[in-house]
Each structure stands twice: as C-alpha cells, then as structure tokens.
Amino acid sequence: MDTSAVILKRDVRGRVETPVERREQIVAEYQRSGLALHEFARLAGIHYNTVWNWLEKWGSWLES
Numbered sequence: 001m002d003t004s005a006v007i008l009k010r011d012v013r014g015r016v017e018t019p020v021e022r023r024e025q026i027v028a029e030y031q032r033s034g035l036a037l038h039e040f041a042r043l044a045g046i047h048y049n050t051v052w053n054w055l056e057k058w059g060s061w062l063e064s
Helices: 020-033 037-044 048-063
Strands: none
Touching (some): 020 037
16 A cells, blocks of 8 residues: 555645645656656646746756
C-alpha cells in the first residue's frame, strides 16, 4: 500500500492548492522533459496555462 499519498487542499473557488515546492519541481521536470508545454501539462494532469504561469514565476532561475 502506498503511504506517501498527499491530500491536496482546495481554495474557496475549488482550485487545488499546489505547494510551492511541488510547483518548482513541476517546472524543473518540464524544463528537463523536452516536451511542448501543452504535451507536458496534459501528461502531468495540469492545465497548460497553470504551468505557463509557474514558468513565468520560477522558470528563469531554474534555467541557470
């Protein structure tokens, strides 16, 4: 049995609140993947616009 499951919180609008550390990991995974943004987002189960916003925020420092 997988004991590493995490319960994701939702905000008042029903959106999943992803912890900052996980957002940074997802951005780093995308940058290593070599996939187009829409392909990566579909595979990760995250709307592409959400990933794009995270890239705008954390992408530049992860590239260096």
